[in-house]
Amino acid sequence: MTTGDQGELAADRALLGRTSTAERVADILRGRITEGFFSPGTRLSEDSIGTALGVSRNTLREAFRLLGHERLLSHELNRGVFVRKLSAEDVVDLYRVRKLIECAAVRSLTAPPAGVDRVAQAVTAAEAAAGREDWVAVGTENLRFHQALVALAGSRRIDEVMNGVLAELRLVFHVMADPKRFHEPYIQRNRLILNTVREGDGHAADKLLLAYLDLAERELVDAYRAAVA
Amino acid sequence: MTTGDQGELAADRALLGRTSTAERVADILRGRITEGFFSPGTRLSEDSIGTALGVSRNTLREAFRLLGHERLLSHELNRGVFVRKLSAEDVVDLYRVRKLIECAAVRSLTAPPAGVDRVAQAVTAAEAAAGREDWVAVGTENLRFHQALVALAGSRRIDEVMNGVLAELRLVFHVMADPKRFHEPYIQRNRLILNTVREGDGHAADKLLLAYLDLAERELVDAYRAAVA
DNA sequence: GCATATTTGTCCGTATGTATA
DNA sequence: CTATACATACGGACAAATATG
Numbered sequence: 103m104t105t106g107d108q109g110e111l112a113a114d115r116a117l118l119g120r121t122s123t124a125e126r127v128a129d130i131l132r133g134r135i136t137e138g139f140f141s142p143g144t145r146l147s148e149d150s151i152g153t154a155l156g157v158s159r160n161t162l163r164e165a166f167r168l169l170g171h172e173r174l175l176s177h178e179l180n181r182g183v184f185v186r187k188l189s190a191e192d193v194v195d196l197y198r199v200r201k202l203i204e205c206a207a208v209r210s211l212t213a214p215p216a217g218v219d220r221v222a223q224a225v226t227a228a229e230a231a232a233g234r235e236d237w238v239a240v241g242t243e244n245l246r247f248h249q250a251l252v253a254l255a256g257s258r259r260i261d262e263v264m265n266g267v268l269a270e271l272r273l274v275f276h277v278m279a280d281p282k283r284f285h286e287p288y289i290q291r292n293r294l295i296l297n298t299v300r301e302g303d304g305h306a307a308d309k310l311l312l313a314y315l316d317l318a319e320r321e322l323v324d325a326y327r328a329a330v331a
Numbered sequence: 332m333t334t335g336d337q338g339e340l341a342a343d344r345a346l347l348g349r350t351s352t353a354e355r356v357a358d359i360l361r362g363r364i365t366e367g368f369f370s371p372g373t374r375l376s377e378d379s380i381g382t383a384l385g386v387s388r389n390t391l392r393e394a395f396r397l398l399g400h401e402r403l404l405s406h407e408l409n410r411g412v413f414v415r416k417l418s419a420e421d422v423v424d425l426y427r428v429r430k431l432i433e434c435a436a437v438r439s440l441t442a443p444p445a446g447v448d449r450v451a452q453a454v455t456a457a458e459a460a461a462g463r464e465d466w467v468a469v470g471t472e473n474l475r476f477h478q479a480l481v482a483l484a485g486s487r488r489i490d491e492v493m494n495g496v497l498a499e500l501r502l503v504f505h506v507m508a509d510p511k512r513f514h515e516p517y518i519q520r521n522r523l524i525l526n527t528v529r530e531g532d533g534h535a536a537d538k539l540l541l542a543y544l545d546l547a548e549r550e551l552v553d554a555y556r557a558a559v560a
Numbered sequence: 561g562c563a564t565a566t567t568t569g570t571c572c573g574t575a576t577g578t579a580t581a
Numbered sequence: 582c583t584a585t586a587c588a589t590a591c592g593g594a595c596a597a598a599t600a601t602g
Contacts, residue, residue, distance in 0.1 A: 121408070122406075122408055122569070122570095123570070124396065124569095124570095147587080147588095148587080149587080149588095157571085158570060158572070159571090160389045160392075160569095160570070161569085161570060163389075163588095163589090164392060164393055164396045167353065167393050167397055167400075168396055171397060171400045171401075172400075177351075179349050179350070179578085179588085180577075180579065180587080180588055180589070181578085181579065181580095181587085182587075182588065195486050195487055195488055196488070198484065198486040198488075199486055199488050199489055202435045202436070202484060202486070202489060203431065203432075205435070206431045206432075207431070255427065255431060256427065257424050257427040257428055257431070258424055259424055259425070259427075259428050259496070260427070260428055260431060263492055267488070351588095351589075351590090352589080352590070353590095376567080376568095377567075377568070378567075378568095386590080386591085387590060387591045387592065388568090388591090388592090389590075389591075389592090390590060392568095392569090408568085408569085409567080409569070409599060410567085410568075410599070411567070411568065
């Protein structure tokens with residue numbers, strides 16, 4: 103490869119990877135929120151966050167707008183932005199979305215789909231994490247499993263919707279902070295669902311997923327109502 | 332009603348209806364874009380739009396961020412924002428989303444659902460508009476029909492996703508501007524689908540919708556490829 | 561290919577309005 | 582009720598990137 107080629111590639115990379123400060127700030131804050139560093143209800147002051155990250159208030163406000171649109175921050179006029187606090191009804195709605203999208207993504211399968219590898223990887227990774235009793239990692243891989251299932255639909259937009267849904271759900275899990283209770287029981291179910299997908303039996307996968315999500319929703323909503331009460 | 336009551340109600344209204352300038356600006360621009368006033372590809376200059384609307388650049392940029400997140404504007408670093416120009420692949424993806432969501436929304440119905448009235452209203456309104464040969468209105472009511480179908484799922488978030496999908500689709504229709512061709516053939520199908528929904532036959536509605544969307548997609552994508560070529 | 565003009569990206573200062581102790 | 586703190590919104594400034602002649 104000549105230096106000219108490298109230069110062109112570098113230029114391409116610059117074109118693709120370039121992001122504004124506002125987007126980079128949004129990325130940082132999104133990470134902090136979904137990893138639980140900022141708890142739901144926390145107020146994010148323009149002044150303190152801005153000086154901490156070394157960006158102006160204008161730039162920071164652009165980032166806040168983005169995260170508000172993703173429902174990770176709630177914007178209260180003249181009061182500031184807060185890490186979103188989901189209601190039990192929100193959790194119900196999130197599971198409504200999950201049932202609709204996840205089940206639909208696998209339902210029409212009739213053959214082992216491309217992309218099933220990522221599903222399998224998530225399952226084995228979750229099992230390995232469970233062996234280490236690393237329940238946080240189990241939760242992470244569990245979410246990755248469902249993300250991979252939805253990716254079988256092959257739609258960028260559906261993927262993004264699912265991304266947002268799972269990001270919101272993380273806010274719920276952080277409130278309760280008992281990953282073993284909410285993720286460990288589902289490892290076996292994930293393996294079972296993976297098998298039906300591998301066999302190309304979309305109908306069976308649909309039914310298993312629905313049962314999974316109904317159960318998980320009941321468990322989660324009950325615990326969440328108690329936690330936020 | 333006493334003046335005190337009016338004052339309290341006015342205060343309540345202020346609490347509910349209050350929006351920031353950036354959001355109001357975004358609302359205005361969103362309307363202009365979806366109604367076709369700004370054509371896809373048009374650059375929205377910070378200076379001209381800002382002075383036209385009488386807002387500062389900072390405020391306008393917050394509005395731009397919101398609309399960029401909704402995929403109505405595309406943000407190109409150091410070049411500005413442009414009304415989104417969808418590719419044929421985007422249209423395919425949009426129909427992927429529509430098939431997944433719309434079909435799933437009606438599939439599990441087993442009884443005439445609450446909210447079927449709004450569906451019926453859209454159908455009759457479209458028929459009336461067709462009688463007047465007002466094909467633009469037919470298109471509007473057609474989109475409202477599908478929005479009402481999705482609303483049967485009873486999820487705020489699903490409704491919002493569908494909203495965004497249809498807003499993007501409007502960008503496609505504006506490029507071609509032949510509403511009769513793309514909406515008139517589907518009026519009868521809408522009536523048929525309404526009937527199956529009224530009978531609580533979700534399975535039949537699912538199948539009809541899928542056929543509808545497959546046909547509409549083929550028709551639209553072919554025409555769109557030709558139009559943007 | 562170069563020099564210039566235009567536009568965006570980002571920051572800062574400030575005036576005003578709103579919420580809250 | 583007042584005072585304080587903060588968000589809102591504006592306008593100006595300058596650097597950096599891009600478009601134009």
